[in-house]
Amino acid sequence: MEVNNRIYDRFEVPFFIERQRTTSNFNMPGNHYHNAYEIYYLLEGERLYFIKDKTYHVRKGDLVVIDAYELHKTIDAGVPAVDRILINFKRESLGFLLPHTQDADLLSCFHKKVNILKLDVDEQNFIQALLSKMLAENQLNSIESGLYTKLLLAELLIFLRRHMERNVEIQHEFLNPQHKKISEMVEYINLNYSNRLTLASLSEHFYLSSFHLSRIFKKLTGFSLIEYLNHVRTQQACKLLTGTRMSITDIAEKVGFESITHFGRTFKSIVGLTPLSYRKKYLQKD
Numbered sequence: 547m548e549v550n551n552r553i554y555d556r557f558e559v560p561f562f563i564e565r566q567r568t569t570s571n572f573n574m575p576g577n578h579y580h581n582a583y584e585i586y587y588l589l590e591g592e593r594l595y596f597i598k599d600k601t602y603h604v605r606k607g608d609l610v611v612i613d614a615y616e617l618h619k620t621i622d623a624g625v626p627a628v629d630r631i632l633i634n635f636k637r638e639s640l641g642f643l644l645p646h647t648q649d650a651d652l653l654s655c656f657h658k659k660v661n662i663l664k665l666d667v668d669e670q671n672f673i674q675a676l677l678s679k680m681l682a683e684n685q686l687n688s689i690e691s692g693l694y695t696k697l698l699l700a701e702l703l704i705f706l707r708r709h710m711e712r713n714v715e716i717q718h719e720f721l722n723p724q725h726k727k728i729s730e731m732v733e734y735i736n737l738n739y740s741n742r743l744t745l746a747s748l749s750e751h752f753y754l755s756s757f758h759l760s761r762i763f764k765k766l767t768g769f770s771l772i773e774y775l776n777h778v779r780t781q782q783a784c785k786l787l788t789g790t791r792m793s794i795t796d797i798a799e800k801v802g803f804e805s806i807t808h809f810g811r812t813f814k815s816i817v818g819l820t821p822l823s824y825r826k827k828y829l830q831k832d
Contacts, residue, residue, distance in 0.1 A: 560635060560636045560638050560639035561633075561634075561635045561636075561639040561684075561695065561696075561699070562582075562632075562633065562634040562635065563631070563632070563633045563634075563677075563680055563681060563684050564631070564632055564681075565589075565629070565630070565631045565632075565681055566629075566630060566632065567590075567627075567628070567629045568626070568627070568628045568629075569626055569627055570626050579615050579616055579617045579618065579777070579781050580614070580615070580634070581614050581615060581636065581784075581828065582614060582634040582635055582636050583611075583612070583613065583614055583634070583635055583636070583637075583653065583656055584610075584611070584612040584618070584632070584633065584634050585609065585610070585611055585612075585632070585633040585702070585706075586604075586609070586610040586611075586612070586620075586630060586631075586632050586633075587608075587609050587610075587630060587631045587632075587673060587674075587677060588604050588605065588606055588607065588608050588609075588610075588628070588629075588630050589606065589629040589630060589631065589674070590606055590627060590628065590629035591606065591623075591625045591626075591627050591628035591629060591630075592604065592605050592606070592623040592624070592625040592628075593620045593621065593622075593623050593625075593628060593630075594620070594621040594622070594623045594768075595610055595618065595619075595620050595621070595661075595662075596618060596619045596620075596621060596766075596767045596768055596769075597610075597612060597616060597617075597618045597661045598616055598617060598618070598661075598732075598736075599729055599732040599733045599736060600661075600720075600725075600729050600732075601621070601721065601725055601728070601729070601766055601767065602661065602662050603623065603721060604620075604623075604662065607664075607665050607667075607670040608662055608663065608664060608665070609662070609663040609665060609673060609706075610661060610662055610663075611655055611656055611660070611661060611663070611706060612656070612661065613656040613657065614636075614656070615781060615784065615785065617774075617777055617778065617781055619767070619768040619769065620768075621767075621768045631677045631681070633677075633680070633699075635699065637653065639696065639699065640652060640696060640699065640700065641696060643696060643697075643700050651707075652700060652703040652704065652707070653703070654707055655703060655706035655707050655710055658710055660710055663706070663709055663710075663713075665709075669709070672705070673702075673705070676698060676701060676702055676705075677702075679694075679698055680695055680698045680699070680702075683695045683698065724762050724766060725766055727752065727754075727762075728762060728763055728766045728767060730752070731748065731752055731759075731763070732767070732774070734748075734751070734752075735748075735774065735775060735778060736778060739775060739778045739779050739782065739801065739802050740779075740800060740801055740802040741802065742802070742804075743775060743802070745759065745760065745771055745772075748771070759771070775802075776812050776816065777816060779801040779802050779803060779812075780801075780812060780813050780816045780817065782800075782801045783797050783798070783801045783809070783813060783821065784817070784824065784828075786800065786801070787821055787824055787825040787828075787829070788824075788825065788828045788829050794806070794809075794821045794822060794825075797809075797821070798810075798821075809821070
């Protein structure tokens with residue numbers, strides 16, 4: 547699998563923001579998760595956004611929040627013109643603000659079972675103005691702009707926290723029965739990734755032909771079945787590599803890889819580093 551290094555490179559910095567406009571149909575080039583929080587605001591167009599185990603239809607004015615290490619991918623929704631603003635940031639980017647916000651918990655919005663915020667017109671105007679300031683300050687690259695960007699990020703996080711407190715969580719509505727079936731399948735994989743899972747066993751479990759299962763899984767999530775399973779296993783391996791002292795061999799077995807060789811090859815194809823290099827690079831940082 548080809549690794550999109552540009553995607554992974556941006557997570558080397560504590561804070562990243564960009565505005566991107568596209569005029570042709572496309573799918574997100576990298577299937578990924580990362581050790582940074584993500585905020586995605588759609589200015590124009592429509593996208594399908596697969597997050598963890600569900601696919602959401604994101605429309606103009608919607609705001610998406612994704613927790614660190616949460617697997618996600620955007621998929622073409624048939625609307626070629628898309629304009630979005632994307633923020634990735636690590637906890638450290640909030641710097642001196644965190645000790646003063648322990649009670650408020652600026653990051654609480656990422657720990658709720660809410661990924662999509664539907665904003666009214668006034669809220670959209672507020673968010674767009676705030677994000678425009680962040681984009682402008684980020685271009686200045688000065689000491690003052692760095693400080694101001696952190697303050698603006700804190701303001702955005704406070705808005706998200708308050709919005710979630712005011713609005714009762716809306717039950718997720720599946721786009722169609724196929725989306726519901728795939729969501730059930732993804733939940734099953736997320737719970738059983740450490741076991742031996744194959745296309746044949748999943749087809750039998752969910753009463754679908756292998757061909758039909760493969761086709762609709764790819765169409766509705768953006769992943770092939772094997773890609774998704776490998777990403778889930780690699781995602782869990784990343785957590786164990788940086789959060790425990792388990793041996794790499796034991797980690798490979800624990801997350802479901804049948805050999806250390808397969809684990810090493812798959813891990814590097816997804817992350818861009820060997821498991822040992824990843825552990826050395828991030829063990830003391832995150």
